[in-house]
Each structure stands twice: as C-alpha cells, then as structure tokens.
Amino acid sequence: MSARYDVAVVGSGPAGQKAAIQAAKAGRRVAVIEKQSSAGGACVHFGTIPSKTLRETTLAWNAFRRKTRETVDLKLPENTKVAALMAHLDAVIRGHQAYIGDQLRRNGIDYVQGIARFKDPHTLAVRRIDGGLEEVGAGIVILAPGSRPRTPPEVPVDHEHILDSDSILSLIYLPASLTVLGAGVIACEYASIFAALGVKVTIVDKGPLPLGFLDPEISRRYLAGFEALGGTFKGNAKHEQAEFDGLEVSLRLANGEDVRAEKLLCTLGRVACLDGLNLEAAGLCSTDRYIAVNEHFQTQVPHIYAAGDVIGPPALAASSMEQGRRAACHALGLPAGERSALTPVGIYAIPEVASVGLSEPEAIKQFGGCMVGRARFAELARGHIAGITDGLLKIVADAAGRKLLGVQIVGEGAAELIHLGQMGLIHGCDVDLFIDYVFNFPTLAEAYRVAAFDLIEQRQARAVGSVAAGA
Amino acid sequence: MATEELSAATCALPEALRLDLTRRIESGELQLPMLPEVARKLLSEEFRERATAREMGELIHRDQTLAGNILRVANSAAFSAGVPIVSLQQAVVRMGLERIRELTMAVVLESGVFQVPVAKERVLALWKHSAAAGAFAKEVARVRRANVEGAFLCGLFHDLGKPVVLLALFEACKQKREAPSEDLQAAAVKELHVPAGHFLARRWALPDSVGDAIASHHLAEQGEPVSDHAVTAALGSHLARWALEQGDGEPAREEMIRDALWPRLNLYPSDAETVLSKKAEVVKFAEAFG
Ligand SMILES: Cc1cc2nc3c(=O)[nH]c(=O)nc-3n(C[C@H](O)[C@H](O)[C@H](O)COP(=O)(O)OP(=O)(O)OC[C@H]3O[C@@H](n4cnc5c(N)ncnc54)[C@H](O)[C@@H]3O)c2cc1C
Ligand SMILES: [Fe+2]
Numbered sequence: 001m002s003a004r005y006d007v008a009v010v011g012s013g014p015a016g017q018k019a020a021i022q023a024a025k026a027g028r029r030v031a032v033i034e035k036q037s038s039a040g041g042a043c044v045h046f047g048t049i050p051s052k053t054l055r056e057t058t059l060a061w062n063a064f065r066r067k068t069r070e071t072v073d074l075k076l077p078e079n080t081k082v083a084a085l086m087a088h089l090d091a092v093i094r095g096h097q098a099y100i101g102d103q104l105r106r107n108g109i110d111y112v113q114g115i116a117r118f119k120d121p122h123t124l125a126v127r128r129i130d131g132g133l134e135e136v137g138a139g140i141v142i143l144a145p146g147s148r149p150r151t152p153p154e155v156p157v158d159h160e161h162i163l164d165s166d167s168i169l170s171l172i173y174l175p176a177s178l179t180v181l182g183a184g185v186i187a188c189e190y191a192s193i194f195a196a197l198g199v200k201v202t203i204v205d206k207g208p209l210p211l212g213f214l215d216p217e218i219s220r221r222y223l224a225g226f227e228a229l230g231g232t233f234k235g236n237a238k239h240e241q242a243e244f245d246g247l248e249v250s251l252r253l254a255n256g257e258d259v260r261a262e263k264l265l266c267t268l269g270r271v272a273c274l275d276g277l278n279l280e281a282a283g284l285c286s287t288d289r290y291i292a293v294n295e296h297f298q299t300q301v302p303h304i305y306a307a308g309d310v311i312g313p314p315a316l317a318a319s320s321m322e323q324g325r326r327a328a329c330h331a332l333g334l335p336a337g338e339r340s341a342l343t344p345v346g347i348y349a350i351p352e353v354a355s356v357g358l359s360e361p362e363a364i365k366q367f368g369g370c371m372v373g374r375a376r377f378a379e380l381a382r383g384h385i386a387g388i389t390d391g392l393l394k395i396v397a398d399a400a401g402r403k404l405l406g407v408q409i410v411g412e413g414a415a416e417l418i419h420l421g422q423m424g425l426i427h428g429c430d431v432d433l434f435i436d437y438v439f440n441f442p443t444l445a446e447a448y449r450v451a452a453f454d455l456i457e458q459r460q461a462r463a464v465g466s467v468a469a470g471a
Numbered sequence: 472m473a474t475e476e477l478s479a480a481t482c483a484l485p486e487a488l489r490l491d492l493t494r495r496i497e498s499g500e501l502q503l504p505m506l507p508e509v510a511r512k513l514l515s516e517e518f519r520e521r522a523t524a525r526e527m528g529e530l531i532h533r534d535q536t537l538a539g540n541i542l543r544v545a546n547s548a549a550f551s552a553g554v555p556i557v558s559l560q561q562a563v564v565r566m567g568l569e570r571i572r573e574l575t576m577a578v579v580l581e582s583g584v585f586q587v588p589v590a591k592e593r594v595l596a597l598w599k600h601s602a603a604a605g606a607f608a609k610e611v612a613r614v615r616r617a618n619v620e621g622a623f624l625c626g627l628f629h630d631l632g633k634p635v636v637l638l639a640l641f642e643a644c645k646q647k648r649e650a651p652s653e654d655l656q657a658a659a660v661k662e663l664h665v666p667a668g669h670f671l672a673r674r675w676a677l678p679d680s681v682g683d684a685i686a687s688h689h690l691a692e693q694g695e696p697v698s699d700h701a702v703t704a705a706l707g708s709h710l711a712r713w714a715l716e717q718g719d720g721e722p723a724r725e726e727m728i729r730d731a732l733w734p735r736l737n738l739y740p741s742d743a744e745t746v747l748s749k750k751a752e753v754v755k756f757a758e759a760f761g
Binding site for chain 2: 046115131159247262
C-alpha cells in the first residue's frame with residue numbers, strides 16, 4: 001500500500017502535533033505517523049502529564065496533612081500503591097488524548113499507526129503493528145520522534161528494580177527507599193515527589209548541587225526543601241556500578257561507598273530517538289547525537305525538517321510545539337512571526353522552581369555586574385494564608401538596579417508566577433513596573449512588588465551613598 | 472504435551488461430579504501441593520544454611536505453591552497491617568529474608584508433598600508452564616514499561632486452578648478406588664480451572680490484577696475486551712507453551728510472533744522478537760525445579 005501526502009510528520013508528541021496542524025491549516029494533505037495507538041508522545045504517555053498528576057495528588061495529600069496536623073494524625077501507609085495515588089491519571093490521559101486526537105481529526109490529518117523508516121528522501125516505509133508494511137510518500141517530511149532515557153551500561157535498567165523515567169510510574173507500591181541517580185530536572189522532580197510521599201530518597205550526582213544549571217542560590221533552596229521532606233543529597237559523587245543483589249539495589253560509588261535502596265531511578269539525561277529511522281537513506285547524518293537543523297528547523301536536506309527533543313536542548317514541551325509550528329511554516333513558505341529566544345523553564349519539583357531570562361551568575365558573567373532584589377514568601381500575606389512560607393523570588397536587574405534582566409522563583413506557584421516576569425522581559429521593562437501598578441491582594445504575585453522594592457531601596461541607598469561620597 | 476492435553480477435553484463433566492468438585496474446592500481444605508523436588512531442596516541443609524537472597528528469591532518466584540503461600544501470609548492480618556502486598560519482592564523486603572526462610576519451611580511441612588497419584592509428568596509440566604508463563608509475562612511487561620512484578624504474578628498464577636481441580640478430582644475418585652480417566656481429567660480442568668483458580672486467589676488475598684488474569688485469560692484469547700493483566704497472562708501462557716513444548720522450529724517461532732495478543736498490548740513484531748530472545752533464560756528458570 002502506498003499513499004502520497006504534501007507533508008508527512010513522524011511522531012505525534014508536542015512537536016509533531018503542532019507541525020501537522022499548522023500544515024493542515026494551510027490546506028495541505030498531512031499524515032502523522034506514530035508508533036503508539038494514540039497521539040500525544042512522551043508528554044502524555046511517559047512524561048509531563050503523568051508526573052504532574054502524581055505531583056498534584058502528593059501536594060493535595062501534603063496540604064491536607066498540613067492543614068489537619070493538629071486534629072488528625074495521618075501518615076501515608078508504606079507500600080501504598082502508586083497507581084492508586086494516580087487514580088485519576090487514566091482520566092487525565094484519556095481526556096488529553098481525546099483532545100489531541102480530535103484536533104488532528106478535525107483538521108483532516110491522517111493518523112497512520114506504525115514505525116516509520118526512510119526508504120528514500122521522500123518515502124517512509126511504515127511497519128504496521130500487524131507486521132505489514134505501508135509506504136508514505138511526501139513532498140515535505142518533518143521529523144519529531146522525540147527522545148528516550150539515556151541508560152549507560154553500568155546502570156542495567158530492568159524496569160523492575162532499576163527503573164528509568166519511562167517505567168518509574170509503573171510501580172504498584174511505594175518502595176521504602178529510592179536512590180535517584182542524576183540531579184537534573186526529571187531527577188529532582190521525582191526525587192522530591194517520592195520524598196513527599198514518605199519514601200526515603202537519596203539523590204546521587206556528580207555535581208556539587210542538584211539542578212546544577214540554575215543559580216546556586218535557587219538550587220540550594222530546592223535542596224533545603226528536599227531535605228525538609230526527608231531527602232538526602234550526595235553530591236560530587238561518581239557512580240561506578242548499579243546492581244540488584246536479590247534484596248536491594250546497590251549503587252557503588254568511586255569513593256567505595258555503597259548506596260543501597262529498594263529501587264533505583266536512573267535519570268542521567270535523554271537521547272534522541274534516531275535508531276530505526278534509517279537517516280542515511282534520506283541523506284542525513286546518523287552518527288550525531290541529535291539531528292542538526294538551522295534556525296528554521298531545516299536539516300541539510302532542504303525538504304526534511306526536525307523539531308522537538310530530537311534536535312536537543314531545551315527539550316521542553318512548549319518549545320517543541322513552537323519548533324514544530326515554525327518548521328511547518330518555513331517548509332510551506334508561511335510567515336512564522338518573530339522568534340523569541342526567551343523560553344521560561346518550569347520545574348515541577350516540591351518546591352516548584354522556575355526561571356526566565358538571566359540568573360545572577362549569568363548576568364555577572366555577561367555584564368560584569370548586576371543588582372538583585374529578593375522577596376521571601378514569608379513576607380507575603382498570601383504565603384501565610386496558604387502555608388507557603390518557604391518560597392523565594394529573585395529579580396535580577398542591571399548594575400544600575402533598573403532594567404529587568406531575569407527572574408528566578410522557588411516555591412509553590414513558581415511555574416505560573418514566572419510569566420509575569422517573562423512579560424516584563426519581552427517588553428524590555430524596568431523593575432519599577434512592578435511597583436507602578438496595582439496587584440491583587442493577597443497574592444503570591446505580590447512577591448514581584450516586594451522584590452522590586454528591595455531593588456529600588458538598594459538603588460536609592462547606592463545613590464545616597466554616591467552623593468555622600470561625592471560630598 | 473501435558474498442558475495442552477488438559478485443555479483439549481472431549482467429554483463433558485457429569486453434573487454430580489461437577490458439584491462434588493466445586494464443593495471440595497470451595498471447602499478451602501485443599502492444599503496446593505508442593506513438588507517433592509522443591510521440598511527436598513528447601514529442607515536440605517545446604518539450602519537452609521547458605522541460600523543467598525538471590526537464590527531464595529528465585530526459588531519462591533518459580534514455585535506457585537511457595538509464592539501463593541508467601542503472599543497469603545504476607546497479606547494476613549498479622550503481617551500486613553492493612554497494607555496490601557502486591558508483589559513477592561515487596562513481601563521479601565517487608566518480611567525480611569529470615570522470616571521468608573522460616574515461612575518456606577512451614578509451607579513445606581504444612582502442604583504435604585504431592586502425594587496424590589496425579590501423573591507426575593503432568594504436575595511437573597503444570598509447574599514449569601506456570602513458572603515460564605510468569606517469566607515471559609515479566610518480559611512482556613518490561614518491553615511495555617508496565618509493572619514487571621505484577622505481570623509476573625499474573626503469569627505465574629493464571630492457571631492456578633488446574634492443580635487444584637486435579638487434586639479435587641483425585642480425592643473424589645479415591646473413594647471409588649479408581650483413578651479418573653484422562654478424558655475426565657481434561658474435562659474437569661477445562662470446565663473448572665478458571666473458577667477454582669479465582670476462588671483460591673480470593674482466599675489467598677492475591678492482588679486484584681491476579682484474580683482478573685485468572686478469570687479472563689481465556690476471554691483474552693477469544694478477543695474479548697479484557698484488562699491488560701489478562702492479555703499479558705494469556706500471552707505469557709502462549710509463550711510458555713511455545714518455549715517448553717514446541718521445539719526450536721522456525722514455523723512455530725513465526726507463528727508465535729504473529730500471535731494476535733501482541734497488538735492488543737500495542738506491541739510490534741520487533742517487541743515480540745525482544746521477548747522471544749529471552750527463551751533460553753526463561754526455560755532455564757522454569758526447568759530448574761529440583
Ligand atoms: C518525566 C518527564 C517529565 C517532563 N516534564 C516536562 C515539563 O514539566 N514541562 C515540559 O515542558 N516538558 C517536560 N518534559 C519534556 C517533554 O515531555 C518533551 O520535551 C516533549 O514531549 C518533546 O516532544 P516531542 O514532540 O519532541 O517528542 P515526544 O513527545 O517524545 O514524541 C515523539 C513521538 O514520536 C513517536 N516516534 C518516535 N519514533 C518514531 C518512529 N520511527 N515512527 C513513528 N513514531 C515514532 C513516539 O512514539 C512518540 O510518541 C518531560 C519529560 C519527561 C520524560
Ligand atoms: Fe487457563
């Protein structure tokens with residue numbers, strides 16, 4: 001069987017979906033080739049949505065505990081079924097899948113279930129689930145096959161005792177203890193969620209702090225929150241070998257230490273899903289870690305584009321969508337609008353972390369100096385009401401303490417709050433913006449005002465200082 | 472061979488006998504027997520004194536009598552404190568190796584070695600099939616990134632009812648001093664092994680997924696919409712039959728890869744290949760009784 005399309009998209013994750021919809025909206029005949037029986041990609045099946053669902057339940061549980069501490073003594077029973085904690089996950093996933101599937105259908109996009117492999121630069125051979133083969137020809141091909149967990153040989157992931165981020169949520173009981181190897185975003189999210197559920201969690205990482213790409217002040221805040229949940233962080237630790245010994249998983253470190261736990265979660269980064277695509281047949285390089293693209297997401301073969309995790313960082317759902325959309329626009333000669341380099345980062349750990357623009361160390365590196373305003377959630381009425389007092393919002397301004405350069409937040413609501421800072425940055429605002437306008441009271445957003453006041457006080461103190469010095 | 476013969480019943484089960492067997496099964500007096508080989512091994516000094524966590528783990532995973540009893544005790548009021556135990560590994564970690572060791576001894580002494588004159592070959596074949604189905608169900612779960620420990624139990628126990636029905640039948644016939652015919656054995660197993668297994672699973676407080684796999688694994692084969700647990704158990708069973716009974720031939724292998732149960736779990740021929748490639752390991756695990 002063979003069919004011809006204007007555009008063929010491989011993968012139905014955030015990048016593939018948006019690419020396909022954009023092309024269909026432009027009136028083109030579009031096929032999405034997807035291995036899974038329903039659309040959504042890693043985002044729906046193994047990543048974003050399932051982990052956030054577990055987090056939501058955990059938070060509700062913790063909030064309940066916090067609020068009833070005085071009256072009810074509640075402890076989550078050991079061995080609780082993770083599946084039970086995610087009871088509404090199925091509904092969430094089904095809802096989201098139905099929405100995506102519906103969107104594809106409404107736009108007249110053909111969903112071809114199977115595994116795609118290049119036969120030649122314009123033809124994909126699709127292996128169907130029944131073993132049959134189908135061919136999809138297309139003028140334009142957009143590759144959005146995503147990424148999968150990286151699992152080095154010294155950590156033999158068996159999805160039973162040693163798990164990765166694809167299998168961690170298949171657990172049917174809460175283990176008593178969990179080692180998390182790695183301290184990136186996914187590692188720190190799961191580590192804190194499981195710690196909040198009462199699991200004894202140890203993060204092991206080669207860096208000195210978890211979330212090492214962030215401002216150390218923010219990372220330390222995350223760490224303090226994680227430790228308050230009972231978690232342990234072993235930094236500057238080089239792992240040598242993980243092994244299940246019949247009872248527990250042992251993780252041997254280079255310093256001879258043996259970190260033991262009932263389960264181990266391996267979160268040492270992700271690799272692009274390139275194997276099986278037969279990229280050579282399309283004239284693409286298959287030895288690189290990612291698919292190389294230009295600023296329009298076009299590969300070295302002009303009619304083939306790539307978007308999403310498969311092209312490397314930042315590897316986020318929102319940026320993948322935008323890349324997919326832009327790839328389709330460029331391929332079809334449509335205007336895509338201005339491209340903003342400003343991508344916010346949201347880390348759904350407990351506590352939540354978010355960042356946009358420059359951090360303090362980055363600003364110092366780039367401009368030689370900066371001024372920083374801080375707001376602690378403990379200073380906010382809303383923080384007290386909601387029992388969220390351990391948060392911090394940091395505004396980074398230029399050395400004069402005027403122009404907004406970046407915002408970092410730790411604390412509940414961070415991923416939502418960050419967008420105020422993002423808007424300020426996009427419009428090139430001064431920090432005074434947060435004082436000149438009225439915010440709702442009581443809200444966590446007031447943290448922006450408090451931090452801006454902090455900055456302005458420093459600015460004025462400096463002005464007074466320099467006047468005094470000049471006098 | 473043994474397991475296949477049993478499901479190919481040609482005669483019907485007389486109504487009176489069916490009632491008698493059901494009563495015996497539901498009386499709860501039937502003990503799932505212990506294979507003499509396993510009992511010998513467990514009682515040997517060598518094993519009692521030197522078995523490592525890994526050896527112990529392997530043994531209790533291989534033997535459905537041991538596995539079932541460990542879960543039963545782990546889920547009993549004395550141990551569970553109201554928290555369900557849903558995997559053998561969880562039971563081992565929770566109860567500790569020493570307790571498990573004591574418990575296996577108790578099970579050996581209590582259950583009595585398989586005394587009934589059920590053909591030894593047949594019993595051993597049932598046990599091997601169960602172990603292999605469990606081990607393959609595990610591999611299926613692995614490629615799907617589904618829960619491995621839970622899938623194992625679904626495979627291991629899916630035909631739990633078969634030895635129970637045979638026991639009941641031999642007990643019933645003992646009084647008449649004649650062994651049941653092959654045909655009668657097959658008929659009884661065919662008709663009653665699902666409800667018998669389901670009954671035992673409930674009595675032992677095995678996880679719901681296991682009860683589900685026992686109740687629905689044949690419906691899965693008929694293409695009925697059933698849970699993934701049931702499909703996984705049925706697939707584990709097909710794989711076990713392929714690995715233990717159908718030799719190394721290419722046609723059998725091809726047929727196994729084309730089994731209609733794979734797509735039900737959204738698994739591709741390449742996934743099937745991955746699972747089939749574990750044959751040697753699974754067979755080694757399942758054949759290691761005694
Ligand atoms: C645990 C976890 C948590 C995360 N949390 C967040 C978060 O909070 N916020 C955020 O922004 N991002 C998060 N991410 C990242 C986000 O999920 C990814 O960046 C995003 O899904 C990438 O989209 P994509 O379209 O590139 O690929 P994917 O979503 O990976 O989709 C690729 C699709 O292509 C299919 N496919 C691959 N190869 C083929 C082939 N040859 N033929 C047919 N189909 C194929 C796959 O089956 C898959 O469905 C998280 C990821 C993980 C793992
Ligand atoms: Fe059966």
